[in-house]
Amino acid sequence: MTVQSQIAEPAASLHQRIRADIEARILSGDWPPGHRIPFEHELMAQYGCARMTVNKAIASLVAAGLVERRRRAGSFVAQPRLHSAMLHIPDIPIEVAARGEAYSYVLLGRRRRLANEKDPVDFSEQSETREVLELSCLHSANGRPLALEERLISLASVPEAAEADFAATPPGSWLLRHVPWTEAEHRIRAVGANARAAEALRVPRGAACLSLERRTWRGGETVTYVRQFFRGDAYDLVARFSPQG
Amino acid sequence: MTVQSQIAEPAASLHQRIRADIEARILSGDWPPGHRIPFEHELMAQYGCARMTVNKAIASLVAAGLVERRRRAGSFVAQPRLHSAMLHIPDIPIEVAARGEAYSYVLLGRRRRLANEKDPVDFSEQSETREVLELSCLHSANGRPLALEERLISLASVPEAAEADFAATPPGSWLLRHVPWTEAEHRIRAVGANARAAEALRVPRGAACLSLERRTWRGGETVTYVRQFFRGDAYDLVARFSPQG
DNA sequence: CCGCCGGATATGTATAGACATTAGCGTGAG
DNA sequence: CTCACGCTAATGTCTATACATATCCGGCGG
Numbered sequence: 001m002t003v004q005s006q007i008a009e010p011a012a013s014l015h016q017r018i019r020a021d022i023e024a025r026i027l028s029g030d031w032p033p034g035h036r037i038p039f040e041h042e043l044m045a046q047y048g049c050a051r052m053t054v055n056k057a058i059a060s061l062v063a064a065g066l067v068e069r070r071r072r073a074g075s076f077v078a079q080p081r082l083h084s085a086m087l088h089i090p091d092i093p094i095e096v097a098a099r100g101e102a103y104s105y106v107l108l109g110r111r112r113r114l115a116n117e118k119d120p121v122d123f124s125e126q127s128e129t130r131e132v133l134e135l136s137c138l139h140s141a142n143g144r145p146l147a148l149e150e151r152l153i154s155l156a157s158v159p160e161a162a163e164a165d166f167a168a169t170p171p172g173s174w175l176l177r178h179v180p181w182t183e184a185e186h187r188i189r190a191v192g193a194n195a196r197a198a199e200a201l202r203v204p205r206g207a208a209c210l211s212l213e214r215r216t217w218r219g220g221e222t223v224t225y226v227r228q229f230f231r232g233d234a235y236d237l238v239a240r241f242s243p244q245g
Numbered sequence: 246m247t248v249q250s251q252i253a254e255p256a257a258s259l260h261q262r263i264r265a266d267i268e269a270r271i272l273s274g275d276w277p278p279g280h281r282i283p284f285e286h287e288l289m290a291q292y293g294c295a296r297m298t299v300n301k302a303i304a305s306l307v308a309a310g311l312v313e314r315r316r317r318a319g320s321f322v323a324q325p326r327l328h329s330a331m332l333h334i335p336d337i338p339i340e341v342a343a344r345g346e347a348y349s350y351v352l353l354g355r356r357r358r359l360a361n362e363k364d365p366v367d368f369s370e371q372s373e374t375r376e377v378l379e380l381s382c383l384h385s386a387n388g389r390p391l392a393l394e395e396r397l398i399s400l401a402s403v404p405e406a407a408e409a410d411f412a413a414t415p416p417g418s419w420l421l422r423h424v425p426w427t428e429a430e431h432r433i434r435a436v437g438a439n440a441r442a443a444e445a446l447r448v449p450r451g452a453a454c455l456s457l458e459r460r461t462w463r464g465g466e467t468v469t470y471v472r473q474f475f476r477g478d479a480y481d482l483v484a485r486f487s488p489q490g
Numbered sequence: 491c492c493g494c495c496g497g498a499t500a501t502g503t504a505t506a507g508a509c510a511t512t513a514g515c516g517t518g519a520g
Numbered sequence: 521c522t523c524a525c526g527c528t529a530a531t532g533t534c535t536a537t538a539c540a541t542a543t544c545c546g547g548c549g550g
Contacts, residue, residue, distance in 0.1 A: 493548105494547105494549085501540100
């Protein structure tokens with residue numbers, strides 16, 4: 001439990017400040033999923049305010065899905081939800097299993113190197129080392145190639161990744177479980193298979209593939225960049241959503 | 246202003262009931278965007294409760310993006326936001342214009358007919374008539390074909406569509422502006438261009454295209470089904486999002 | 491006719507207290 | 521030792537009140 005040393009934005013109202021303080025603790029990983037946040041009466045004492053004020057702050061965190069409350073037990077940091085109602089970050093093994101198919105996976109390459117200008121993401125902002133882990137792997141369902149994945153992981157953001165066994169666990173699944181993220185961007189395109197993808201996916205060159213690029217941030221820091229080529233005939237992305245969050 | 250004749254769910258708490266009542270008025274179109282909802286003191290009187298209770302109800306509608314409040318002026322139904330922070334329903338003319346390109350559009354076909362079993366959506370649940378408007382059109386940017394669109398509009402849900410001039414306004418843009426929706430589902434795939442798409446988009450057969458299928462509902466009722474084939478080399482979908490709405 | 495100013499008004503925030511509800515936990519009975 | 525029961529601590533809801541703050545609107549003066 002670290003000292004309350006957050007940047008402490010000049011939030012307008014007290015309940016916003018309380019909310020921001022708690023949110024910062026959660027997003028920083030200081031309070032991991034499952035952690036019990038202080039009781040209302042403790043926060044009341046800490047901030048010297050009425051319970052309604054604390055309640056309003058926590059209620060907005062509940063609305064945002066960051067916190068879950070249980071009577072008598074307390075309020076807890078929610079488990080990160082892999083499925084947002086919107087377009088989510090798919091965990092391929094889980095998706096394949098959900099369709100009742102057998103998932104398999106091969107690690108094709110693993111290299112530790114310095115980031116350079118040709119990389120599709122700029123890792124240099126965040127650290128001088130700029131070390132990245134470059135991985136490539138192939139996901140299959142029922143023995144049939146499904147997706148070729150090429151990934152960069154920032155070792156400045158995720159030093160533990162250097163020791164992870166990506167021959168056993170796909171890097172996407174590992175990251176979803178070990179690294180909280182605050183923002184992501186998908187870029188989805190249809191492309192013809194290049195030589196490398198054609199060979200890995202066992203399709204003719206030029207066959208339609210779905211290219212899914214994703215950048216993921218934690219705070220302002222790039223965590224990972226991934227590009228996945230899916231066989232066009234074997235995968236589709238589905239997103240169900242409403243006009244307002 | 247219709248009589249309060251909603252289904253009136255057995256909501257647990259008073260502020261939830263107030264919220265649900267207002268939400269129902271908004272989603273039904275009874276209170277259109279821009280409409281001023283009753284003042285807090287009016288709702289207080291109507292429900293015989295304290296202002297904090299009304300306030301809590303309206304605050305949750307603000308959080309959901311359904312309502313905007315202005316001091317001294319009152320609370321208003323928010324304009325539907327075309328861009329949610331997530332994957333939104335793209336309005337192609339606007340997207341093309343935003344890239345600084347010249348948008349053009351041709352209506353290729355328009356037919357009024359009965360829905361049948363071969364349609365990718367089941368329109369039969371909602372009405373006996375099952376009449377649909379079948380449209381096809383081509384979107385271009387700088388004179389270059391961008392997307393071939395095939396669409397079904399339920400005339401039971403949107404009778405006004407029968408009179409709309411889809412030679413002048415693309416059906417997607419018209420619908421976004423005229424019909425509120427409560428839920429949508431995207432299905433995104435990479436496919437090789439079929440004969441029809443190849444000709445319209447002026448690409449070789451089998452060239453990679455992004456297929457975007459979308460079903461849109463209002464309440465439980467299907468409003469429209471659309472399938473768009475984008476040239477793979479001319480379009481990509483971008484979605485930026487956070488773990489929780 | 492235009493612009494400035496002040497009051498009225500609706501929302502924004504916060505308080506202190508009250509009662510309801512639920513579920514964790516310890517205790518006592520079997 | 522185990523199970524059931526009841527106490528109690530936590531959240532859930534609501535009230536009545538207070539003051540702060542932004543802004544629309546009308547009126548007054550130039």
